[in-house]
Amino acid sequence: MKLHHRVDGPAGAPLLVLGPSLGTTLDIWHPQLSALTQSWRVLRYDLPGHGGSAPATSGLTIDDLARAVLDLVDETEDAEDGEFAVGGISLGGAIATAIAAGRQRAGRRGRVRSLVLCCTSARFGEPGPWLERAALVRASGVTQLAPVLAARWFTAGYDGRWVTDMLERVDAESYAACCTAIASCDLTGRLAAITAPTLIVAGADDPATPLDQALTLAQGIPGALLRVVPGAAHLASVERADTVTSAIVGHLGGHSGHAAGMRTRREVLGDAHVDRAVAATTGFTRDFQHLITRYAWDEIWNRPGLDRRTRSCVTLTALVARGHLDELAMHVRAALRNGLTPDEIGEVLLQTAIYCGVPAANAAFAVAQRVLADVQAEED
Structure with missing residues (x-):
C-alpha cells in the first residue's frame, strides 16, 4: 500500500x-x-x-x-x-x-x-x-x-x-x-x-x-x-x-520534558498523589510544579545512570539528613512502588542513624513505620 x-x-x-x-x-x-x-x-x-x-x-x-x-x-x-x-x-x-x-x-x-x-x-x-x-x-x-x-x-x-x-x-x-x-x-x-x-x-x-x-x-x-x-x-x-x-x-x-517527567512522577508516586497535586495547582504555583516535573522527574529520575531502586535509597537518605519528614513519608511509599521491601527501607534508615544522626533516624523510623502500616491496611 x-x-x-x-x-x-x-x-x-x-x-x-x-x-x-x-x-x-x-x-x-x-x-x-x-x-x-x-x-x-x-x-x-x-x-x-x-x-x-x-x-x-x-x-x-x-x-x-x-x-x-x-x-x-x-x-x-x-x-x-x-x-x-x-x-x-x-x-x-x-x-x-x-x-x-x-x-x-x-x-x-x-x-x-x-x-x-x-x-x-x-x-x-x-x-x-x-x-x-x-x-x-x-x-x-x-x-x-x-x-x-x-x-x-x-x-x-x-x-x-x-x-x-x-x-x-x-x-x-x-x-x-x-x-x-x-x-x-x-x-x-x-x-x-x-x-x-x-x-x-x-x-x-x-x-x-x-x-x-x-x-x-x-x-x-x-x-x-x-x-x-x-x-x-x-x-x-x-x-x-x-x-x-x-x-x-x-x-x-519545550514542554516535552514535562510530559516525560509527569509520566515518571505518576509511576513513582502514584496517580492518586499526582492527581491531588495537579488539582491543588494554582496560577501562583503552576510554574513551580512545571519546574519540579521537568527537572526532578525527567532530568534526574529519568537519567539512565541509576535504577529507580537506587534513586529511592539516595532520596530517602537525603530526606532523613535534612529532616524533611513530610517528603520522607511520600518517598517511603515511592520506594515500595520502586521495588524496595519494608526490610530494605529499614536497612536504609538504620544506616542513616550512623551518618545522619540517631535523632534524625529515630524520627524517620516513626514516619516510615506509620506509612508502612497504612499501606498494609490499604492492601488488607
Missing part, C-alpha cells in the same frame, strides 16, 4: 508524521503547518483513496494502515537518526496510536519520540454503525454524507466548507474500507505499551469521539496529558486552530 504524502520543513530537522481523519486529506493539517515546520520536517499523508493516494483494493485494518505509514518513515532520510514523532486526527490518531504501541515495528528502524492524538479513540464504538456507513457509501457515494459530517465535525454556525469539500476527492470503496478498519479497531489493551510522551487533544463538544473516549486514552497511556478544547467538535484542530496549534507546539517543543 503506497500512500501519497508531502514533506515540508527544514532539511535535517527531526521528523514529524501527521495523519488525517476519515474523509479528509493531508490538507487538514494546513492550520498547523506554518508553526510546526519552524522546528520539524513534517510528513503528511493521505489515507487510501483519499486525496492523492491510490484506492484501496481490499479490506483494511488499523495495523495495515500503520505499516503503510511506517513504510513512509523508512523511506524518509530524516528517520535515519532512529527517532520520529507521530500524530493524527481521528482515524489518523488511531494509526498513530498503533504505531506508538509498537506491534508493527519488528525489524524496523526508529522509535516514536513523541505522540499527538487529536479527537481520536482506542475504540470507535460498536462496529455495526460503521459497517452500515460503509454499505451506504458503496451504494450512494461519499459526498452525500457532507451535511451529516459537517454537523459532527464542527459546532453549529462554523463554516468548515473547505474541509467538507475534501469529500469530493475521496473514493467510495476506499472510504468504506477505512470504515471497516475503524469497525474492527480496538487498541485499548495496547495503550499501556506506549512509552512516548503523549498529548491528547479533545473537543469539548465532540459527538464523534466524546470526552469519555479521550479519558480512556489518557488513563491507558502512561503519563499522557489531556487537553480539552472548549467550543470545538470533532475537528478541533480546524475549529480552534490557534489553541490546538499552541498545545501541539508546546508538547513537541
Whole structure:
C-alpha cells in the first residue's frame, strides 16, 4: 500500500508524521503547518483513496494502515537518526496510536519520540454503525454524507466548507474500507505499551469521539496529558486552530520534558498523589510544579545512570539528613512502588542513624513505620 504524502520543513530537522481523519486529506493539517515546520520536517499523508493516494483494493485494518505509514518513515532520510514523532486526527490518531504501541515495528528502524492524538479513540464504538456507513457509501457515494459530517465535525454556525469539500476527492470503496478498519479497531489493551510522551487533544463538544473516549486514552497511556478544547467538535484542530496549534507546539517543543517527567512522577508516586497535586495547582504555583516535573522527574529520575531502586535509597537518605519528614513519608511509599521491601527501607534508615544522626533516624523510623502500616491496611 503506497500512500501519497508531502514533506515540508527544514532539511535535517527531526521528523514529524501527521495523519488525517476519515474523509479528509493531508490538507487538514494546513492550520498547523506554518508553526510546526519552524522546528520539524513534517510528513503528511493521505489515507487510501483519499486525496492523492491510490484506492484501496481490499479490506483494511488499523495495523495495515500503520505499516503503510511506517513504510513512509523508512523511506524518509530524516528517520535515519532512529527517532520520529507521530500524530493524527481521528482515524489518523488511531494509526498513530498503533504505531506508538509498537506491534508493527519488528525489524524496523526508529522509535516514536513523541505522540499527538487529536479527537481520536482506542475504540470507535460498536462496529455495526460503521459497517452500515460503509454499505451506504458503496451504494450512494461519499459526498452525500457532507451535511451529516459537517454537523459532527464542527459546532453549529462554523463554516468548515473547505474541509467538507475534501469529500469530493475521496473514493467510495476506499472510504468504506477505512470504515471497516475503524469497525474492527480496538487498541485499548495496547495503550499501556506506549512509552512516548503523549498529548491528547479533545473537543469539548465532540459527538464523534466524546470526552469519555479521550479519558480512556489518557488513563491507558502512561503519563499522557489531556487537553480539552472548549467550543470545538470533532475537528478541533480546524475549529480552534490557534489553541490546538499552541498545545501541539508546546508538547513537541519545550514542554516535552514535562510530559516525560509527569509520566515518571505518576509511576513513582502514584496517580492518586499526582492527581491531588495537579488539582491543588494554582496560577501562583503552576510554574513551580512545571519546574519540579521537568527537572526532578525527567532530568534526574529519568537519567539512565541509576535504577529507580537506587534513586529511592539516595532520596530517602537525603530526606532523613535534612529532616524533611513530610517528603520522607511520600518517598517511603515511592520506594515500595520502586521495588524496595519494608526490610530494605529499614536497612536504609538504620544506616542513616550512623551518618545522619540517631535523632534524625529515630524520627524517620516513626514516619516510615506509620506509612508502612497504612499501606498494609490499604492492601488488607
